[in-house]
Amino acid sequence: MYGLGCVSVSQRLDVRKTYKLYIGGKFPRSESGRSYAVTDAKGEFVANASRASRKDARDAVVAARAAVPGWSGATPYNRGQVLYRVAEVMEGRAEQFAAEVAAGEGLRLSQARTAVSAAIDRWVWYAGWTDKLSQVVGGTNPVAGPYFNFSIPEATGVVAVLAPQDSSLLGLVSVVAPALAGGNVVVAVSSQRRPLPAITLAEALATSDVPGGVVNLLTGSAAEIGPWLAEHADVNAIDLTGVVGATEGDNAADAELARDLEAKAAGTLKRVRRPPLSVTQLDSPDWAAEPGLSRMTAFLETKTVWHPIGV
Amino acid sequence: MSTSRKSPAVFDYAPAPESRAIVDLRPSYRLFIDGEFVDGHGQSFKSISPSTEEVLAEVCAADATDVDTAVKAARRAYNRTWSRLPPAERGKYLFRIARILQERSRELAVLESLDNGKPIRESRDVDIPLVAAYFFYYAGWADKLAYAGYGPDPKPLGVAAQVIPWNFPLLMLAWKIAPALAAGNTVVLKPAETTPLTALLFAEICQQADLPPGVVNIITGAGDTGRALVEHPDVDKIAFTGSTDVGRQIAVSAAGTRKKLTLELGGKAANIVFDDAPIDQAVEGIVNGIFFNQGHVCCAGSRLLVQESVAEEVNFSLRRRLKTLRVGDPLDKNTDIGAINSAEQLKRIRELSDVGEQEGAVRWSPPCDIPDRGFWFPPTIFTEVSPAHRIAREEIFGPVLSVLTFRTPDEAVAKANNTPYGLSAGIWTDKGSRILAIASKLRAGVVWANTFNRFDPTSPFGGYKESGYGREGGRHGLSAYLASNDDGPDS
Secondary structure, eight states, X not given: OOOHHHHHHHOOOOOOOOOOOBBTTBOOOOTTOOEEEEEXXXXXXXXXXXXXOHHHHHHHHHHHHHHHHHHHHSOHHHHHHHHHHHHHHHHHTHHHHHHHHHHHHTOOHHHHHHHHHHHHHHHHXXXXXXXXXXXXXXXXXXXXXXXXXXXXXXXXXXXXXXXXXXXXXXXXXXXXXXXXXXXXXXXXXXXXXXXXXXXXXXXXXXXXXXOTTSEEEEOSOHHHHHHHHHHOTTOOEEEOGGGXXXXXXXXXXXXXXXXXXXXXXXXTTOEEEOOSBOSSOBOOOOTTSOOXXXXXXXXXXXXXXXXXXXX | OOOOOOSOOOOOOOOOBOOSTTOOOOSEEOEEETTEEEOXXXXXXXXXXXXXXXXXEEEOOOOHHHHHHHHHHHHHHIIIIITTSOHHHHHHHHHHHHHHHHHTHHHHHHHHHHHHOOOHHHIIIIIHHHHHHHHHHHHHHTTOGGGTTSOSSOEEOSEEEEEOOXXXXXXHHHHHHHHHHHTTOEEEEEOOTTOOHHHHHHHHHHHHTTOOTTSXXXXXXXXXXXXXXXXXXXXXXXXXXXXXXXXXXXXXXXXXXXXXXXXXXXXXXXXXXXXXXXXXXXXXXXXXHHHGGGGOOTTOXXXXXXXXXXXXXXXXXHHHXXXXXXXXXXXXXXXXXOOOSOHHHXXXXXXXXXXXXXXXXXXXXXXXXXXXXXXXOOOEEEESOOTTSHHHHSOOOSSEEEEEEESSHHHHHHHHHOSSOOSEEEEEOSOHHHHHHHHHHSXXXXXXXXXXXXXXXXXXXXXXXXXXXXXXXHHHHHGGGEEOGGGOTTO
């Protein structure tokens, strides 16, 4: 080495990413103009994220509603291919996801890579469910009369999802993908403290074949945005998983938030997926375990059709 | 009591009343808790016959302490007997109950018509046979739950609180109790205040079947009793059938608890008639859709959507058919339309019908003799109804049909879905592909194509949107009463 100066001259200043919301296939800032500092697990500044507002949530619901006919009406085979495509695009960004997950969740890079791989595989798992669900949870019913009678699952519509606070990518994928697989569209609120993988996921969604509005991602506070989504008359269902750890308080405050959101959702009789809470504690699920059907079936309606048999 | 018919005077029907001697009405009825009939501590009330206003019996009301006693009995029975019983034995109790229901079917049918006001033809041929069928169907599931698709070892929830309406008293009891017991739960059920008698006769049937005490508890009373039951901290499951308003209140009260909740609420079903439909068949379906059970049906086809080109023909045939309907004594075997269940319900039907006229819709009823006593409302059709009219939006729960028209299939779907409800719908057309296309676009849990108001224990029933959530009937109906392993670790 001839001189220290050479090092600084050759070092390139990196181009940082602006993290914004993802609504209707576009990346707007919050209409409120608010942002908040995101730090890594050690407390170092990483980026400013948009702090979504009530109006952002409403815009997201409008975008989501507009996307319902196309997505719920697509063939299950088509939906499966589109979801698989998301996994393909995620794979190409695996290192970026791993860096964000490692920083945000305080994991070693190898651990973060494991979580990212699981998230991609989880997406593939749900992609494969789209054209099998109807056979597994639907069927024909042998009624006592001359009728052909069958039951099929249908998407409930717009699902608001409060994504887990701890598992910023695997957890997020584990709550968004099952709703999509069943034909629902989603408005998701990311982990508040670890929002960056959600926006990178939005970039993967925007560059795969998922139509705009099918997934809308908001960064910010579930405790702030959740009540608006729970009350919104054009939201059909709400997943309260991300209530765990959503308040600055303890479990009791989280439980109170969950109760309040569920009571608000009752106003329009929304389908509610309760958070994993017992009377005494709120627990984060084991996101690595195989999920089962319940995250899909929670947001499916069963339609039964009767048709006479005769010549 | 028969209708006077202005159409050519063919032979009139002679009265053909079913004997009520088969029913041994007692002057008073008590609560059924822990296998025994006990006094309630609430203000007792009278159950009357809506067709004559005669008092049928005095009925005890359960207050909060009675509710607590019943829930404790159910919990004890769950812990000590029902959850420990081999599933096959559980099933055999249900088979036994199904058989006794069949054996006593005429008695149950007469009592149901007396207490509810529905025609004996319906209680005898629809309600009671279905009651037995639901028990028979779910009996068989008791030892086959591992094959139901809810994981390899699905577990019951515990104690189920069940609140049912007055329109199909015993049938709603069957929809609630049969799957709950088959899945291994114990129950506390509250029948409606105006129709408690068949549920209390069912309690006797439980005794005859030697069902272990506490597995089924029947408590009677009004809304307060129901509220105390669903809000009791030791119930694990709430199943409610009734109005959307009460359903909402229950959903709010269950928020933040671990109580599993299924709600079967109101409806404002569209019955869509396309221009290629066989009109005579469609008219029969329209009549069955709205006048079955006096229109006291949550899935009633209360909004008729007729394609414009056949609207006149349908209206003409419908009116002609309505003139032949016989309104009168529920126990008469020729009666088509019985009594309105209560003075309160009659008031609501009258109010909404008056609003229909005030808002500009055209009202028509066939001429018919209405008995002097009791609660009656003639079959009624409103034409020139707009989607904004209250009679096109609100559930009337009576024999009142609102007729609207459409031009294109898209318009039919848009109008059909233009309601916060989503329980049922009907489609009348000769074209199979159209049936499937329209059925897939209707936001409703049950779609009847070229038929209406069919029910079967194997067939899931329940609503979209504000008609509630969860399904009753079939394999799907089991999930309401199971805590399945399949929910994954995060549930």
